[in-house]
Amino acid sequence: MSFEKLDALGHRLEALEHALSILGADEATHMAVGGGDKRAEAMSTLAGMYHAQSTAPEIADWIEAAKPETEDQKLALKEFKRSYLNATCLPTEFVERRTAATMRSEQLWRDLRAKGDWDSFLPALEGVVSLVREEAHLRADALKLAPYDALMEQYDPGNRTAQLDGVFADLKSFLKGFVPEALAVQQEKLAKRPLKPLNGPYPIEKQRELGLAAMRAVGFDFTHGSLAVSHHPFCGGVPTDVRMTTRYRTDEFLSSLMGVLHETGHALYEQGLPKSWSHWSLGKARGMGIHESQSLFVEMQLARSPEFWQFALPLVHQYLGADAIPGWDVDDVLAQVNLVERGYIRVDADEVTYPLHVILRYELEQDLINGKLEAAQIPEAWDAKMTEYLGISTINNPKDGPMQDVHWPGGAFGYFPSYTLGAMIAAQQWATLEQAQPNLRADIAKGDFTGANQWRAENIWSQASRYSTPDLITRATGEPLNAAHFKAHLKKRYL
Amino acid sequence: MSFEKLDALGHRLEALEHALSILGADEATHMAVGGGDKRAEAMSTLAGMYHAQSTAPEIADWIEAAKPETEDQKLALKEFKRSYLNATCLPTEFVERRTAATMRSEQLWRDLRAKGDWDSFLPALEGVVSLVREEAHLRADALKLAPYDALMEQYDPGNRTAQLDGVFADLKSFLKGFVPEALAVQQEKLAKRPLKPLNGPYPIEKQRELGLAAMRAVGFDFTHGSLAVSHHPFCGGVPTDVRMTTRYRTDEFLSSLMGVLHETGHALYEQGLPKSWSHWSLGKARGMGIHESQSLFVEMQLARSPEFWQFALPLVHQYLGADAIPGWDVDDVLAQVNLVERGYIRVDADEVTYPLHVILRYELEQDLINGKLEAAQIPEAWDAKMTEYLGISTINNPKDGPMQDVHWPGGAFGYFPSYTLGAMIAAQQWATLEQAQPNLRADIAKGDFTGANQWRAENIWSQASRYSTPDLITRATGEPLNAAHFKAHLKKRYL
Numbered sequence: 001m002s003f004e005k006l007d008a009l010g011h012r013l014e015a016l017e018h019a020l021s022i023l024g025a026d027e028a029t030h031m032a033v034g035g036g037d038k039r040a041e042a043m044s045t046l047a048g049m050y051h052a053q054s055t056a057p058e059i060a061d062w063i064e065a066a067k068p069e070t071e072d073q074k075l076a077l078k079e080f081k082r083s084y085l086n087a088t089c090l091p092t093e094f095v096e097r098r099t100a101a102t103m104r105s106e107q108l109w110r111d112l113r114a115k116g117d118w119d120s121f122l123p124a125l126e127g128v129v130s131l132v133r134e135e136a137h138l139r140a141d142a143l144k145l146a147p148y149d150a151l152m153e154q155y156d157p158g159n160r161t162a163q164l165d166g167v168f169a170d171l172k173s174f175l176k177g178f179v180p181e182a183l184a185v186q187q188e189k190l191a192k193r194p195l196k197p198l199n200g201p202y203p204i205e206k207q208r209e210l211g212l213a214a215m216r217a218v219g220f221d222f223t224h225g226s227l228a229v230s231h232h233p234f235c236g237g238v239p240t241d242v243r244m245t246t247r248y249r250t251d252e253f254l255s256s257l258m259g260v261l262h263e264t265g266h267a268l269y270e271q272g273l274p275k276s277w278s279h280w281s282l283g284k285a286r287g288m289g290i291h292e293s294q295s296l297f298v299e300m301q302l303a304r305s306p307e308f309w310q311f312a313l314p315l316v317h318q319y320l321g322a323d324a325i326p327g328w329d330v331d332d333v334l335a336q337v338n339l340v341e342r343g344y345i346r347v348d349a350d351e352v353t354y355p356l357h358v359i360l361r362y363e364l365e366q367d368l369i370n371g372k373l374e375a376a377q378i379p380e381a382w383d384a385k386m387t388e389y390l391g392i393s394t395i396n397n398p399k400d401g402p403m404q405d406v407h408w409p410g411g412a413f414g415y416f417p418s419y420t421l422g423a424m425i426a427a428q429q430w431a432t433l434e435q436a437q438p439n440l441r442a443d444i445a446k447g448d449f450t451g452a453n454q455w456r457a458e459n460i461w462s463q464a465s466r467y468s469t470p471d472l473i474t475r476a477t478g479e480p481l482n483a484a485h486f487k488a489h490l491k492k493r494y495l
Numbered sequence: 496m497s498f499e500k501l502d503a504l505g506h507r508l509e510a511l512e513h514a515l516s517i518l519g520a521d522e523a524t525h526m527a528v529g530g531g532d533k534r535a536e537a538m539s540t541l542a543g544m545y546h547a548q549s550t551a552p553e554i555a556d557w558i559e560a561a562k563p564e565t566e567d568q569k570l571a572l573k574e575f576k577r578s579y580l581n582a583t584c585l586p587t588e589f590v591e592r593r594t595a596a597t598m599r600s601e602q603l604w605r606d607l608r609a610k611g612d613w614d615s616f617l618p619a620l621e622g623v624v625s626l627v628r629e630e631a632h633l634r635a636d637a638l639k640l641a642p643y644d645a646l647m648e649q650y651d652p653g654n655r656t657a658q659l660d661g662v663f664a665d666l667k668s669f670l671k672g673f674v675p676e677a678l679a680v681q682q683e684k685l686a687k688r689p690l691k692p693l694n695g696p697y698p699i700e701k702q703r704e705l706g707l708a709a710m711r712a713v714g715f716d717f718t719h720g721s722l723a724v725s726h727h728p729f730c731g732g733v734p735t736d737v738r739m740t741t742r743y744r745t746d747e748f749l750s751s752l753m754g755v756l757h758e759t760g761h762a763l764y765e766q767g768l769p770k771s772w773s774h775w776s777l778g779k780a781r782g783m784g785i786h787e788s789q790s791l792f793v794e795m796q797l798a799r800s801p802e803f804w805q806f807a808l809p810l811v812h813q814y815l816g817a818d819a820i821p822g823w824d825v826d827d828v829l830a831q832v833n834l835v836e837r838g839y840i841r842v843d844a845d846e847v848t849y850p851l852h853v854i855l856r857y858e859l860e861q862d863l864i865n866g867k868l869e870a871a872q873i874p875e876a877w878d879a880k881m882t883e884y885l886g887i888s889t890i891n892n893p894k895d896g897p898m899q900d901v902h903w904p905g906g907a908f909g910y911f912p913s914y915t916l917g918a919m920i921a922a923q924q925w926a927t928l929e930q931a932q933p934n935l936r937a938d939i940a941k942g943d944f945t946g947a948n949q950w951r952a953e954n955i956w957s958q959a960s961r962y963s964t965p966d967l968i969t970r971a972t973g974e975p976l977n978a979a980h981f982k983a984h985l986k987k988r989y990l
Contacts, residue, residue, distance in 0.1 A: 015540030018533065019514040022521060030525065034718035035736030038513065038773070045510035049544075223529035241530030278533070 002066040003073055006080050009059065010279035016050040018238050025236040025243035029228040055088045072277070079281040079465050086154060089142030090135065098131045102411035109409035116399030118379060125408065126375040129368055132413050136369050148369045151414030156287040156421065158468025161366065163481065164417060167424070171483040172359050175352070176389060178487075182340050182352055182494040189335065196332045201250040202320055210253065210319035211246060211260040214312065218298060219453045220244075220264050221271050233259045235266035235295075239278060242267045253320060254337055258299060265298030266291060268453065272461025283464050286472055288415065292422025293429065294460065300351050300423065301430040301489070302444065302452065309333050311447040338493060342390050344400035351423060352490055356389040358420040361405075365413050378402045425473055427486035429456070432477040497561040498568055501575050504554065505774035511545040513733050520731040520738035524723040550583045567772070574776040574960050581649060584637030585630065593626045597906035604904035611894030613874060620903065621870045624863055627908050631864050643864045646909030651782040651916065653963025656861065658976065659912060662919070666978040667854050670847070671884060673982075677835050677847055677989040684830065691827045696745040697815055705748065705814035706741060706755040709807065713793060714948045715739075715759050716766050728754045730761035730790075734773060737762045748815060749832055753794060760793030761786060763948065767956025778959050781967055783910065787917025788924065789955065795846050795918065796925040796984070797939065797947065804828045806942040833988060837885050839895035846918060847985060851884040853915040856900075860908050873897045920968055922981035924951070927972040 020043060027039050063081050068074040090098075105124040112121045132151070139150035145160075152159045212227060225242030237243030244263045248256050269285055277283025285291050302308050309330040316324055325332070340350050346357035364381055367373035373381055382402045383395040394401030402408070407415055434440050437451045444452070459476035466472075473481045515538060522534050558576050563569040585593075600619040607616045627646070634645035640655075647654045707722060720737030732738030739758045743751050764780055772778025780786050797803050804825040811819055820827070835845050841852035859876055862868035868876055877897045878890040889896030897903070902910055929935050932946045939947070954971040961967075968976045 011536070012540060012544075015537040015544075018537035019518060019541060022518060023514060026517060026521060026525075030521075030721065030723075032717065032719050032721050032736045034716070035733070038733060038735040041506070042510040042513035045507060046514060049507075049510075221529070222527065224527050226525065226527050228525075238530070238533060240533040241527045 002062045002064075003068055003077065005062045006059070006066060006077070007279070009053065009062075010080075010281075013050060013054055014279040016046055016053070020046055020050070021236055021238050022241070022243070025228075025234075025245075028230040028232070028234065028236075029243070029245060051087075055084070059084055060088075072282075075466055076277070076280045076282040082157065083281040085142060086139075089139055091138075094134070094138065098135060098411060101127050101131055102409070105411070106406065106409045109403070109406065113399060113403050116397065116403060118398035118403060121403065121409075122376060125378075128408065128411050129375045132411055133369055133371070135411075136413070148366050148414060151369070152417065153414075155415050155418050156289040156469040157465075158470045159289065159417070159421070163470065164362075164421075167481060167483050168359050168362060168417075168420070171355055171420070171424070171486065172389070174483065174487050175356055178490060178494075179340070179342070179353060179356070179390065182490070183342070185495055186340055193331070193335070195335055195339075196325070196328050198252050199323055199326050200252060202253040202324065204248045204250065206320050207248050207253050207256055210316065211257060213315055213319060214257060214261060215244075215264050215267075217311070217315070217447055218261065218264055218302065218449050219268055224271050225267055227260070233263055235263040235270070237270075239270045239273050239275070242270050253316075253324075254333075258303060258337060261303040262295045262299035265295035268298070268456070269294040269461050272457050273464050274462055277464060281465060286463070286465050286467070287469050288418035289421035289425060289469055290460065290472060292418055293425035294422075294456070296351075296422050296426040297429060297456065301426050302449070304334070304337050304351075304493075305441075305444065306330055306334060307441045307445040310445040340494065342392055344386075344392065344394060344397070345404055347405075352494060353390060355420040355423065358416050360385045360389060361407075361416040365416065369413065421469075421481070424481060424483055424486040427489040428473065428477045428479075428481065429460070430489070431485040497557045497559075498563055498572065500557045501554070501561060501572070502774070504548065504557075505575075505776075508545060508549055509774040511541055511548070515541055515545070516731055516733050517736070517738070520723075520729075520740075523725040523727070523729065523731075524738070524740060546582075550579070554579055555583075567777075570961055571772070571775045571777040577652065578776040580637060581634075585633055589629070589633065593630060593906060596622050596626055597904070600906070601901065601904045604898070604901065608894060608898050611892065611898060613893035613898060616898065616904075617871060620873075623903065623906050624870045627906055628864055628866070630906075631908070643861050643909060646864070647912065648909075650910050650913050651784040651964040652960075653965045654784065654912070654916070658965065659857075659916075662976060662978050663854050663857060663912075663915070666850055666915070666919070666981065667884070669978065669982050670851055673985060673989075674835070674837070674848060674851070674885065677985070678837070680990055681835055688826070688830070690830055690834075691820070691823050693747050694818055694821050695747060697748040697819065699743045699745065701815050702743050702748045702751055705811065706752060708810055708814060709752060709756060710739075710759050710762075712806070712810070712942055713756065713759055713797065713944050714763055719766050720762055722755070728758055730758040730765070732765075734765045734768050734770070737765050748811075748819075749828075753798060753832060756798040757790045757794035760790035763793070763951070764789040764956055767952050768959050769957055772959060776960060781958070781960050781962070782964050783913035784916035784920060784964055785955065785967060787913055788920035789917075789951070791846075791917050791921040792924060792951065796921050797944075799829070799832050799846075799988075800936075800939065801825055801829060802936045802940040805940040835989065837887055839881075839887065839889060839892070840899055842899075847989060848885060850915040850918065853911050855880045855884060856902075856911040860911065864908065916964075916976070919976060919978055919981040922984040923968065923972045923974070923976065924955070925984070926980040 023039065023043055023046075027036070027043075031039060059080075063077065063084060066077050068077045101124075105128050108121060108124045133147075136147035136151050139145070139153070140147045143150050143153060145153060149160050152161075208227070215227065216222065224240050225237065225244060227244045227246065229247060230245035231247060233246050235242060235244050244260070244267050246256050246260045246263070269291060273285060274283055303312075313328070313330060313333065338350070340352045342353060343349055346354065349357055360382065363385065364373060364378065367381070368375070368378075379395065379398055379402060383393055386392055386394050386401070407413070433452060433455045436455065437443075440451060443450070460472070463472060463475075467475060470481060518534065518538055518541075522531070526534060558572065558579060561572050563572045596619075600623050603616060603619050628642070631642035631646050634640070634648070635642045638645050638648060640648060644655050647656075703722070710722065711717065719735050720732065720739060722739045722741065724742060725740035726742060728741050730737060730739050739755070739762050741751050741755045741758070764786060768780060769778055798807075808823070808825060808828065833845070835847045837848060838844055841849065844852055855877065858880065859868060859873065862876070863870070863873075874890065874893055874897060878888055881887055881889050881896070902908070928947060928950045931950065932938075935946060938945070955967070958967060958970075962970060965976060
């Protein structure tokens with residue numbers, strides 16, 4: 001009986017989630033401009049209903065009394081318990097205080113970021129840091145975890161600094177030497193063979209058809225999803241109706257195409273989740289790191305490889321015209337899409353320099369939570385690490401330094417590591433897959449992604465939230481998360 | 496305090512309605528084909544939440560104890576009370592029984608309609624009729640109304656057979672003579688000046704631009720709405736984000752354009768509702784008859800008039816090309832869009848014959864509810880009336896007779912009158928407006944709809960549910976609903 005109550009609750013929560021997901025995707029794609037206020041009001045009311053229903057006190061009794069009858073129900077109960085604990089471990093009074101503070105701080109950040117006005121922003125950020133420290137300790141007490149681990153637990157269950165510190169230290173020490181090396185090799189190559197010019201404009205309708213063809217090729221199921229346009233590309237909706245978006249510029253087509261392939265990686269994960277569990281926590285995607293591993297698997301491992309472009313170059317000609325990129329061969333495309341550059345901005349970074357941006361934040365976040373660093377000291381600490389890791393200074397440039405991301409103004413600490421975990425997990429999955437399927441690269445060159453998709457469907461997508469993030473990685477790849485495969489991948493591609 | 500509780504309830508219900516409206520519109524326009532089952536599940540769960548929250552027993556106490564402080568609150572309370580009574584007057588046990596029966600009957604109808612298999616469908620319809628009789632008596636007891644009036648009360652509050660019987664009898668007796676007369680005049684005209692051929696194909700993208708231009712011209716606010724494509728055209732969404740749809744065929748453009756103008760009439764009503772009342776019952780559109788009067792005002796009164804086409808013909812050339820309808824003048828368009836034909840199917844009928852289809856159903860429904868007619872006798876009764884009113888027989892053709900509409904299989908009795916009420920109300924509004932604004936027709940010929948829109952905004956749209964349907968009509972037009980203006984309109988247009 002108790003399990004049935006949890007099951008029925010799952011259906012109610014799934015309906016509210018469904019509404020919120022579709023309304024969210026609709027807002028960014030089809031909503032009339034004047035519909036925003038009422039949409040925000042409706043979504044906030046529905047989110048309130050979701051929160052009230054998912055944190056109701058009687059759920060604790062249902063969980064306590066539930067007698068699961070099948071193995072699936074046992075797993076489902078464990079995940080119900082985990083998500084209930086994570087959702088209820090903060091007092092309502094605290095949640096209200098934090099929500100109000102982070103909303104104000106985020107608004108202030110939107111105003112001050114463009115001006116790079118760190119000094120005016122600092123008091124708000126100090127308030128957020130103080131609240132997040134409080135949150136980390138509240139979560140830590142409830143979950144019996146270290147404070148920063150308790151924050152990460154929201155995004156990637158099972159991730160602990162005890163493991164990640166070593167993996168990130170290894171990767172950092174490697175990249176500090178590798179970035180200059182890769183840049184030197186690149187310089188040499190580009191001297192011999194400069195980047196070729198594009199031959200735009202590329203009409204949006206043709207780019208759209210190319211994107212749809214690429215999605216179809218790598219396995220997107222158009223009976224359960226679609227592609228639209230939005231200002232910021234995303235993958236939203238629900239597993240039975242995935243709403244993917246992209247944006248187009250007409251002077252080039254590669255950024256939209258690579259973006260489409262990235263979001264398709266997310267979409268394949270959602271479409272591959274077990275349908276019969278969709279109303280249980282157990283049936284959701286495991287977490288942010290694993291999700292990012294699925295997008296980066298498609299974008300970085302597959303779609304920036306020479307084999308992919310043996311298949312994709314004719315596709316470009318088919319959809320954009322024979323003279324779309326005149327005289328380009330596969331190496332010209334790869335030189336373009338795999339260009340390495342030292343830059344200030346994380347979201348613009350290539351896969352070689354990106355992890356250094358993340359590790360910088362991971363280290364600063366831990367110090368901020370543990371009280372070793374105060375918000376006022378961030379600009380200097382940021383500059384010191386940027387100078388050390390990438391050889392560029394941000395000391396008088398907070399706009400392109402600690403003010404560049406929305407995460408801290410919004411109070412989202414513990415999230416950044418997931419991005420680089422995703423890149424490492426993707427490389428580790430690719431290595432396992434390549435061992436298991438000797439024809440992998442030949443298949444991809446022919447446009448056959450069946451083997452790669454089947455492996456991910458079995459080992460990742462269908463597993464949903466059955467295991468913690470580290471356990472899922474170990475089970476899929478036969479070894480714990482480590483940086484070796486990602487390092488090998490970078491060496492192979494960039495040296 | 497009690498009013499505040501009702502006010503807060505209004506906000507919760509508005510959020511759920513918002514979700515249901517947008518999810519419904521999305522389903523018909525942007526949803527992936529495989530997303531239907533989960534969408535249905537989510538919407539049915541949300542509808543259940545809406546029902547539970549809008550019929551909760553404590554609401555009766557809030558209504559009882561509420562002390563409205565302003566005139567608006569007084570009106571709002573009256574409407575809260577009315578909708579609460581209408582929503583709670585059926586026992587849950589009965590609602591479940593009726594929902595199950597009408598769902599089965601509707602499914603059966605979908606299967607059997609194409610085959611015209613009346614005999615297999617009859618037992619299900621007998622069940623529905625028996626349930627609707629029970630419902631009519633339950634509603635009648637709760638609302639202190641006659642049974643059929645209690646059914647109509649759901650769709651057009653205040654409508655009573657005591658008034659409508661006379662109005663419909665008047666219209667019927669007029670139309671029985673007018674239809675042959677109009678057909679004879681038409682035959683004569685067409686003999687002198689036959690219908691001109693179209694010059695398709697008309698590309699969908701161009702038709703879309705023409706439709707958007709027509710919407711813009713008659714006052715649609717694109718900051719609070721949009722136009723998409725769906726199999727069945729509709730006007731859905733929410734007042735701040737109205738979702739209109741149309742469908743296109745490439746061999747002609749007039750059916751899509753007139754459909755767009757019809758739905759724009761609905762849309763203008765929604766966009767013109769008072770924004771500050773949007774979470775109260777009081778703030779919703781009054782009912783189906785008034786809603787239909789707004790769509791028919793635009794489609795029939797405005798957009799099938801000679802003045803409208805003085806303005807619109809150049810628009811057609813602008814968007815579809817100079818030779819889109821070669822050699823056509825305004826009279827050629829009017830001959831095409833105002834063609835009268837005796838037919839079997841209500842939804843395909845022109846404005847002259849349409850009311851006879853509705854009056855037939857209005858009369859049969861009353862007899863069915865009052866027990867003067869049994870379901871088994873419908874085919875003969877239908878045929879007798881079709882023969883008498885329109886001179887065509889349906890005796891061996893149930894598919895094009897009593898099986899043509901979804902209303903009865905779905906248990907919706909008391910709804911049909913609204914369609915023809917809408918046509919009469921629209922004509923009555925037009926007559927009032929024309930008296931008040933002597934330049935009306937000249938303005939329309941210039942494409943200036945400001946005066947017509949301002950009058951409807953003041954007298955209809957902004958009034959929302961402030962008055963019952965009959966009171967709203969009398970206040971707007973200075974006289975009770977009657978057939979005189981509609982009859983005059985038909986004479987002017989067709990003789």
